[in-house]
Amino acid sequence: MTNLLKGRYSLFFAFLSYFIIFSLIVRTVLFISASHHTDFTLFEIFKFYITGLFFDIGSGLLITIPYTVFLFLIPDKIYHKKWNKIFTPLVFFFFLVITLFSFFAELTFWQEFESRFNFIAVDYLIYTYEVIHNINESYPIPLLLAGMLIIAIAIIFFLFKLKIFKQTLESYSTLKTRSITSSFIFIVAISFGLFVKNSWAEQGNNHYSNELGKAGIYSFFAAFKNNELNYQDFYSLINDKKAFEIIRNELKETQSTFLNSGLSIKRNINNNNVAYKPNIITITIESLSADFLAHYGNNQHITPFLDSIANHSIFFSNMYATGTRTVRGMEALTLCIPPTPGSSIVRRMDNEHLFSVGHVFKDKGYTNTFFYGGDGYFDNMNHFFGNNGYNIVDRGRKLLNETYDGSRTIIQDKDVTFENAWGICDEDIFNVVINDADKKYKLHQLFNNFIMTTSNHRPYTFPANKINLPQGTREAAVRYTDYAIEKFIDKIKIKPWFKNTVIIIVADHCASSAGKNEIDISKYQIPCMILNLKNTKNANISKMTSQIDIFPTLWGVLGWKYTNGFFGKNVLDSSYKPRVVLGTYQKLGYMRNDSLVILSPQRKIDSYIYDKGKNEQKKADFSKVFTNQAIANYQTAYELFKNNGLKQ
The missing domain is CATH 3.40.720.10 (Alkaline Phosphatase, subunit A)
Incomplete structure (x- = not known):
């Protein structure tokens, strides 16, 4: 395991760690927000943090599938070329910005709907003109984008200081090691995507607790797949x-x-x-x-x-x-x-x-x-x-x-x-x-x-x-x-x-x-x-x-x-x-x-x-x-x- 953390896969584990930590921060912020509207038992708090960790790990693994495949396919001779010293940090920076944007979007979405991403978020992709104008009028977009870029640059600087990029780009890895590691990550990630339902987090009567147990990115794609909004969670109700x-x-x-x-x-x-039966x-x-x-x-x-x-x-x-x-x-x-x-x-x-x-x-x-x-x-x-x-x-x-x-x-x-x-x-x-x-x-x-x-x-x-x-x-x-x-x-x-x-x-x-x-x-x-x-x-x-x-x-x-x-x-x-x-x-x-x-x-x-x-x-x-x-x-x-x- 030590060789993996200090070898070719060290940047992979660094990204996964970053994703889990920031997901934890977002979940905590949402928890504080939800606490103003409802009370949580200790069991509910423990449950949504543990459930959330499970979904965060699975989501992080799914996001990194392309990079996992890259690490497996590229042999050391090509991997150590100068182009990769530019390519890998740029790709890493891109994924940082995308995930930071999703974290920011989760906070704003919760502010309006008190929920993780659902079909409303998917629907926003259809009405892009109205949504973009609404966001531009509601939030200081230039400052927020600048903030995300600064955080991404700070994370990369921190990883350079820890020599994570050096360990990743200069290490040697056998085909056998790459095959076992990438295959394991790939199988776990695909299994998570195929078999884990977002509804698994919805095990109690507390709507906020159920939503806090989810991961935003995974909820988004689950909503895209299922194409529905839960009527009971979002619309006016009367007794059944x-x-x-x-x-x-x-x-x-x-x-x-x-x-x-x-x-x-x-x-x-x-x-x-008198009934009759015509063709229709x-x-x-x-x-x-x-x-x-x-x-x-x-x-x-x-x-x-x-x-x-x-x-x-x-x-x-x-x-x-x-x-x-x-x-x-x-x-x-x-x-x-x-x-x-x-x-x-x-x-x-x-x-x-x-x-x-x-x-x-x-x-x-x-x-x-x-x-x-x-x-x-x-x-x-x-x-x-x-x-x-x-x-x-x-x-x-x-x-x-x-x-x-x-x-x-x-x-x-x-x-x-x-x-x-x-x-x-x-x-x-x-x-x-x-x-x-x-x-x-x-x-x-x-x-x-x-x-x-x-x-x-x-x-x-x-x-x-x-x-x-x-x-x-x-x-x-x-x-x-x-x-x-x-x-x-x-x-x-x-x-x-x-x-x-x-x-x-x-x-x-x-x-x-x-x-x-x-x-x-x-x-x-x-x-x-x-x-x-x-x-x-x-x-x-x-x-x-x-x-x-x-x-x-x-x-x-x-x-x-x-x-x-x-x-x-x-x-x-x-x-x-x-x-x-x-x-x-x-x-x-x-x-x-x-x-x-x-x-x-x-x-x-x-x-x-x-x-x-x-x-x-x-x-x-x-x-x-x-x-x-x-x-x-x-x-x-x-x-x-x-x-x-x-x-x-």
Whole structure:
């Protein structure tokens, strides 16, 4: 061990020691800060310091993996060259500055959120412009940066005085020694990263003690991996029993019966109408804002087909998306759930075998298939759909050890006429769907097909000579998507299975989400229409509705009896009270009529009156009854997901 500390690895151990010492200092500072808000037992103090040391060592080893590999690979003959006497100190200085910055960031993050890094910190990487300006206005950045540089230089000077650099750069090391040492460090570090969960630190009821037991850098990457915020730690709460009582009352319908009492929303839906089972094709259109359609005032004539069929369908003219990303739309359309804080459930761990729309169809004898013209590995789509009752058809590649409950088919080159970075064009994916439907029809299989389009996505390219607009603009991409849908409908009208096939056309989210308000309601409005329903009159549903309501409404029209484990409702039921749920990664909105409540971290609640005509949100005060309604939706949704209440 002495040879290691005074040999080639002496700088490695010096960095690890520095990292542990400074982590200890940061933890102590945070402990002092937290002591102003809560009391700690001696056991809690001992526990979070010991747990913290464990996470600090593991985090330090993970950070040093590149240097560990370098120490192993470079033989003495090359290692002792002059270049390394410059390279190693520079790299060491770089890692000092980066880790010192993370320590500083931890202190400022705790000051605002009283927590180690979580998905809010990850979210800050997305909104860099606002974050950088906020930091610049809140802290003396030049002085802080100068301070970090001075500390880094002082540490290097101290190590030079201790002759650590001399021992590292002038020592000799055999290949055997390097192999054993680096392998041991590498195995321990990788094992820590793969198997140690950040939640291991959360073993008590004291939030501060749990957070102090974590390491900031490791918490950051754990949040990036898990893509979630703990609702209970950061948002306003009411009693769980009360929350479920409120949401059960909201979800109650004229012909529904709850299966269990207490903390559950599962209920039987009865229906007195004659049931029938058509095939279902859901076309989920990338970024199709409502204001692209003439029905909402657009005069560019870029959606002539969609506008022409809107009046010949069940048209949801006042529908809102739950979020601002494709995976949010998928979550809403397959799980019918409000957006929980952080990223979509589609991207999270432990999202298999949930009670999904596909589960209801499967119980009715349908085959579910997810069609995507790109690589479904992106955003974890294949894993989510493949383990929640859907087969997969995508343009990806086979991955080793991939497992799904359903099957997976890769779209072949012969079926592709145009492809860009995001996938094949909409016409091509529709042709794949038609071929698949033909096969299922011959096998007498009912099908529920979920299609995700890609052409209305940057770079906005598509096959030439299809429309009269130049490529490269959003408007042209919207026009092409409208064209592709029209050609698709024309082709399937002559198919023998069309007469028993219902088409749903809906957007995943709007083209943009930025607006003057923190949640800009106008940036969530999307079109939705259901075509080809038997014995059903065309209708314009002008009541405010959400993406999560589409399938419960459809099943109501179809006369189905089924088990409903969703937050979505049949908007045609006499008990329906218009409301929408929508949000960003952090902010969660609940709106009923013109009354809007926004829940934010730090248990913040803001209330507004929304003037749709002027697109203005004015501050307002609502009763506790109404704000509790908003809290109940999100609190129960989070609790059900985390405690497996959404499982089949």
